[in-house]
Amino acid sequence: MMVKFGAITAYGLLSLAGEAMAQQTVKVMPFGASIVARCWRNDLEAKLKSAGITNFDFVGSQKGSPDCVAQFPGSDNDHEGHAGSQATDYAAHGNLTTWLNQQPVVDVVVMFLGHNDVVLGHKPQEQIFRAYSTLITQMRMKNPKMQIVWSNLTPLDPKRWDKDSPNNSKDIAALSAKIKEFAPAISTMDSPVRFVDNFSGYDPVADTEDGLHPNKSGNEKMASKFFSATRDAIQAASKGTAKTMRNSNIGTDFNNVVRDFLKEQRRAS
Template sequence: MVKFAALALGLLSIATQVCAQNTVKVMPFGASIVSRCWRADLQTQLRAAGVTNFDFVGSQTGKCAGTNIDQDHEGHPGSLATDYAKNGNLTVWLDKNTPDVVLMLVGTNDVLIGKKPVSDILAAYDTLIAQMRAKNAKMQIVFSNLLPLDPARFPAAAVQGIVDLNNALKTYVPGKSNLESPVVLVDNFAGFDAVKDTDDGEHPNTVTGIQKMASRFLDPTSDAIVAASTASEASVVGDILGRGFHKRRLLQLQQQQQQQQ
């Protein structure tokens, strides 16, 4: 028993050393707002908070200023969540860069361009989340609501449509969460000024907008990275201990056979 305990502690030590080097893949996913440089500010804030074991992934790259900024993302301007769900775009991107964490902000174009009802957009979210979990059952999903629109620049129906969808997300997002694959709601609507914090009434500006978004994303993203890293550690430890058990069992069987001979 003492030898087994020592062996287990040794294996755990090895697993911990291996897992300390693990990098968590983070995929920012959505449309044009995701392509903006709040991602760079978020990375800077994460590192300042001591969270450094991340790799932003995606087929798109940006030109955001900053030190050691990972430019990769899946923010495709003009895209609709309903089109993503219908066309299967996300499954292709997940295959190419399978993430541990998804930062999701998509739906503005469904309201503004597609004029989709809330029910259709929520159904699209169902499909997208299912696609994420089909690729990674332990996907950590950081789900942002939508930024407000400037009522002086956009139709009243679109402005209200954003409000209606965000209200629906208050119950929708918690309902999609589970222990294995949490979905956490980020509120980028409250406190965001569509006049002062955007450069066109819709997209965050570099003066105040991207900083506000990064600050809202910071804690949920940090928590998701830690959770994904912890899940990875548990998997490695279990794998190492499992292999150790099977090796010990094989040795026992061999010893029994020798004794019988």
């Protein structure tokens, strides 16, 4: 009877350990400029949790507006979105590497970035894409199995944003179309890139406060668009983390302890 109880206990512990490993917290970094600070992140978190995806944590050195938490109580307000920032500057100065290194682990990066390269920097598309490539390389240097969720850009209201530069809205549209083409091409088996189309179906007048930054309806649309790709990235990262833990010294030591326990129970019988 003693052996039977011990075996059941040991195998129960193994089962619990397996479940714990499968539910390791996945670290997700929302990354970009000012739009990343908006409430679509909190809305996205609420949608994920409503769908049963709970083993994740948004990370970053920045905090979103308290209004976002008021709209979505209990939501995580951490992110890495810096107002006025450009992909080309990030790539040149190594900002992303610094922010990634501030976190012990980053499993998923959700990237929404590029408006300012067009409307502030007036950078050519080729330069922006070189910057994107550099940033993705930096993500993979931090984590070779990085899950990347990459969105194109929301459209601009030309009446507001084409006054100083008449091609801003057209350049954003062209950049968004190119991201849609480019993102799948740099996806790998170890580090997949999941494309999100936030350009389509977004109204730069009705869905923004100022022709650029999302209002409540814009945040809702963005959260809905990001949902599937972010869910899939979290699930993929979770499986990879559990596999790594099973192959780690901690997992091996735990299994050895259980085996020794069973051997002692057999001897005692």
